[in-house]
Amino acid sequence: MTDPDPVPLSRLTTLRVGGVPVRMALPATEQELVDAALAAWASGDDWMLLGGGSNTVASDEGFDGTVIRVITRGIEVTPPAAGQDRVRLRVQAGEPWDDVVAHAVAQGWAGIEALSGIPGSTGAAPVQNIGAYGQELDSSLVAIDFLDYETGARRRLEAAELELGYRTSALKQGLRGIVLAVELDLHDTTAEASVLGSALSAPVAYGQLAGALGVQLGDRVSLATLRDTVLALRASKGMVLDESDHDTWSAGSFFTNPIVTEAFGRTLPGDAPRWPIGPPDELPDRVIPLTDYAGVGPIPGAGATVRLVKLSAAWLIEHAGISRGFRLPGSRAAVSSKHTLALTNTGGATADEIAQLARYVQGRVQAEFGVILQPEPVLVGLHL
Numbered sequence: 001m002t003d004p005d006p007v008p009l010s011r012l013t014t015l016r017v018g019g020v021p022v023r024m025a026l027p028a029t030e031q032e033l034v035d036a037a038l039a040a041w042a043s044g045d046d047w048m049l050l051g052g053g054s055n056t057v058a059s060d061e062g063f064d065g066t067v068i069r070v071i072t073r074g075i076e077v078t079p080p081a082a083g084q085d086r087v088r089l090r091v092q093a094g095e096p097w098d099d100v101v102a103h104a105v106a107q108g109w110a111g112i113e114a115l116s117g118i119p120g121s122t123g124a125a126p127v128q129n130i131g132a133y134g135q136e137l138d139s140s141l142v143a144i145d146f147l148d149y150e151t152g153a154r155r156r157l158e159a160a161e162l163e164l165g166y167r168t169s170a171l172k173q174g175l176r177g178i179v180l181a182v183e184l185d186l187h188d189t190t191a192e193a194s195v196l197g198s199a200l201s202a203p204v205a206y207g208q209l210a211g212a213l214g215v216q217l218g219d220r221v222s223l224a225t226l227r228d229t230v231l232a233l234r235a236s237k238g239m240v241l242d243e244s245d246h247d248t249w250s251a252g253s254f255f256t257n258p259i260v261t262e263a264f265g266r267t268l269p270g271d272a273p274r275w276p277i278g279p280p281d282e283l284p285d286r287v288i289p290l291t292d293y294a295g296v297g298p299i300p301g302a303g304a305t306v307r308l309v310k311l312s313a314a315w316l317i318e319h320a321g322i323s324r325g326f327r328l329p330g331s332r333a334a335v336s337s338k339h340t341l342a343l344t345n346t347g348g349a350t351a352d353e354i355a356q357l358a359r360y361v362q363g364r365v366q367a368e369f370g371v372i373l374q375p376e377p378v379l380v381g382l383h384l
Contacts, residue, residue, distance in 0.1 A: 009062075009380075012069065013053035014119060014241060015251050015343075017351040018380070019062030028071050030092060030180055034154065037147055037178050040066040048380060049178060051121025052096060054241075055128065055251055059381025060351045068178075070094040070123055075103060080188050087188040088142065093123025093179050097130070105223045108199035109186040111140040114209065116227045117234040119241055119252065123179040127171045128376070129164040133230055134205030138164040142183040149176035166277070166310070167256045167376060189223070201226040209233065238338040247336045249345040254358060255313045255373040262307040268369060269319070273312040313365075313373055314341045320364040333357040355382045 009018025025040065027033035040047040046065030050056060072094035080087050087109050091100055101116045114135035118125075126144055130137050141159045148155060163170040171179070193199040200220040204210045210217050212229050234240045238247030265274045317340045327334035332349035333356070336342035343357055362373050362384060375384055 009058040013056050016345050018058030019060045021063035021067040023066040025068045051124045054119035055377045057377045085188050089184045091122045091182045095122045105227045108190040110202045111186040113226050116230040117240045133209045140184045142185045145180040147178040199223045238336045246346050250342040251377040253341040254343045256376045257313045258311045258371050265309040274309040316365045320368040
């Protein structure tokens, strides 16, 4: 189905910026999604996918092509075999992600409960390898059903083929196509719940969440309690959508936590948070801080074992002198008053104002610490 009168993307994105596209397709079934994509690809015009709009920052100039707004729905369940405690879900790409989590929690299925409150559609979840409070999608993702842009063919891609990493995947790094459905493997706790009295979560794996729950890392708690606690934590940071709260008019965390060499991490102030993430065989160019290798020429030690650490983007922003609520003079874009990682629309902000603020934050952090923060949302018609 094609919308004869497309609405501005500002009405379909959580940052509430973006102009009117030339065309908008509204596929409500999986086959309609396939047909809409093939038609858009055959036309040779530009195209883009739009799910929940929570990870998209679009230009106010509009989009000179087709926006495929994915509104497919459906959750198919393969119940566990006798004696098994695993359940498989096949979820349509257009299902709102938090609805899937809520459904799983209500059914007593554990494995994605810490991902409560993350806005956006299920089809977008593997693109970013969404994660929060000690859980990431890759711990429960089995496979995706994928429509390949290069061949026009549908195929199943196992999770191992997606090269899932911290807020990234092959889908984000050049594999073009459309996620049609997502397959998840969850722990069915209903049998143990009949003995213990309640369905229990996966082991709590994040310190802040454990503290809010009053438990130790590795403990298990009621699924419903964990979900409620995560939602409360996210709301305290303006990360749960609320029409009346402009702090939630955002794309969530605007910058990813930088990944740098351990050697570079040691050059930062002693109180700068850093977490070891293991030794890959090589360093991607995009995570090389300027003051480490200047971002040019051969990478020293490339192909050898190099230990990396993850930094806190929020700490870097705050210690570069940018406080919560900061805005540039005359701008309607602001840093969230609850969380420095979120850039918000205080009402009537333009995409250019959001981009200008993002560039300013990047510049301050680079000047202070030599780290170039990378944006997490997809930028459409904009550059930082």
